[in-house]
Each structure stands twice: as structure tokens, then as C-alpha cells.
Amino acid sequence: AKKHGKDRYEVFEPAMREAFQANIELEADLRRAVLRHEFQLRYQPIVHLHTGEITGVEALIRWQHPERGVIPPMEFIPLAEETGMIVPIGEWVLREATSRVAEWNRKRLGPPLSVSVNISAVQLDQTALPQVVRDALDTAGMQPDRLILELTESLLVEHRPATLDRLHEIKRIGVRLAIDDFGTGYSSLAYLRRFPVDIIKIDKSFVDDVVDEPTAAALTHGIIQLGRALQLSTIAEGIEHASQLTSLAGGDCELGQGYYFAEPLTHGALDDLLFPTDVP
């Protein structure tokens, strides 16, 4: 039995050890990244589909790794959540995003931009989150209703009883809540009754097929109508083509984002877009 065990160990060892070591290394790097502030935000414009006007931005994190270059969130957010490092990282995202956007709003004529920030389940488990949000808004000098916290359906599925109370506490600050990736979970409709949300973000998978697939089109337009009936705004995600825009705008979707309008931009690039006549 011992030999069998040893043989089995040897069969799995190389791949397992590699994965294990890669993870340990990533974790050590991530700890260093938190201390050395190696994160950056990109800002993707959210656009009014009928006027083309930018109404807000979604903040999306990137890790500027000293050797590996820019690492996308999907490659480190899961580990950051497992290790709890998402708490300090998420606090930084909130502070950075609110202070940058508040700064743009002070320079800008016209209606102030909103800023959407992705919040992980681990952050929502923290009793301190409402205070962190209040602090970020105060420091930035931002009106609470300009901040939108994006929650995923999976976060709401796994919610603990305290989650609902915390969401209400956060709502009382005056910030708005969005359900991200709407329609991809198993009981999206139930969340609309349970949670105090203001905005539905229609998942990119619907938008991808809205032109070519009658079923996707029917579901997308159904979600938009549902949003209207519940007095929620709808934001369509991942718009890449004019034909998708036509279908969504024709179906009365109010807002959208996607590469068709702009990809997530650096702070400097968004500044240029918002204030094209600035002297460099």
C-alpha cells in the first residue's frame, strides 16, 4: 500500500507541485504588491445609448507586476479573495476610484459622472465596509449617489443573513447598488425582490447574441422591460458592434458600455477623452 501510495504521488507530483508552487509565488507577489501599491485602475466609459453622452465609468483593477507586466483581475482576484487580501485591495480601489472621479467632476461642466466599483463577497462580509465607503466618499468629496457598488449574483447567492442588513446600511449612505452579470445566475429574479438594487447590468453573453439569436434578443428585451417596470436602470455590458447598439437602444435600454464605445482606459487617457482641449 505504501508503494502504491508513493507511485501515485509520483504520477501526480510534477503538475501538482508546479501549480502549488506557482500559487505560493503568486501569493507572495500579491502580498508585496499590496505593500508596494502595484495596482492601477482602468476606467471604462458608460454611455447613454440614445445621446452617446458619457454618464459614468466603471473602475477595473489591473496589477502592474514588476516582471510579468500587466496582470488582469481574473488572474489574481480569486487568490486575493481566498487570502483576504481583497479587503485592503478593495479599500484602495474604492478610495482611488472615488477620488479620481470626484476630481474629474470638479473640472467638468455638466452633470457629474458616476463611478461603478466592483465589490467582492469577502468585502461585504466585513462589518467595516459601510464605514470604509463613507470614508472614501468624505475624503474624495463625492456625493454618495455618484457611487455605484456592483455586486455579482454569485455574491448574492452565497449571502449570509448579515449581508442583507449590511446592504441596507450601505444604501442608507445614499450610494446605489447594481447587480452585475444579470441573467447568468440561477435565480436572478429572486434577488430583485430580496435586495435593494437600483441598477441591472445585462451580462455580455446576452449582448453577444442579441442580433443573431431570437432567444437572446427576447431575453434581453425582457430584462430591459422588467427593469423599466421596477424603475431600475439597465446597463448593457460588452457592446462591440453598431448592430448590438441599434438593437439595445431600439429596445429602450438606457445605458451601455463596451469596446464599441471605449475599452477600459488609463486615468490619463480618460482625462484626454473628457477634456480634449486641455493643454498638456
Ligand code: C2E
Ligand atoms: P466585470 O465586472 O463583469 O467587468 C467587465 C469586464 O468586461 C472587464 O474585464 C472589461 O474590461 C470587459 N469588457 C468591457 N467591455 C467589453 C467588450 O466590449 N468586450 C469584451 N470582450 N470585454 C469587455 P476585466 O477588466 O478583465 O475584469 C474582469 C472581472 O474582474 C470583472 O468583470 C470583475 O468581476 C473583476 N474585477 C475587476 N476589477 C475589480 C475590482 O476592483 N474588484 C473586484 N472585486 N473585482 C474586480
Ligand code: CA
Ligand atoms: Ca462589474
Ligand code: CA
Ligand atoms: Ca459584468
Ligand code: CA
Ligand atoms: Ca463578468
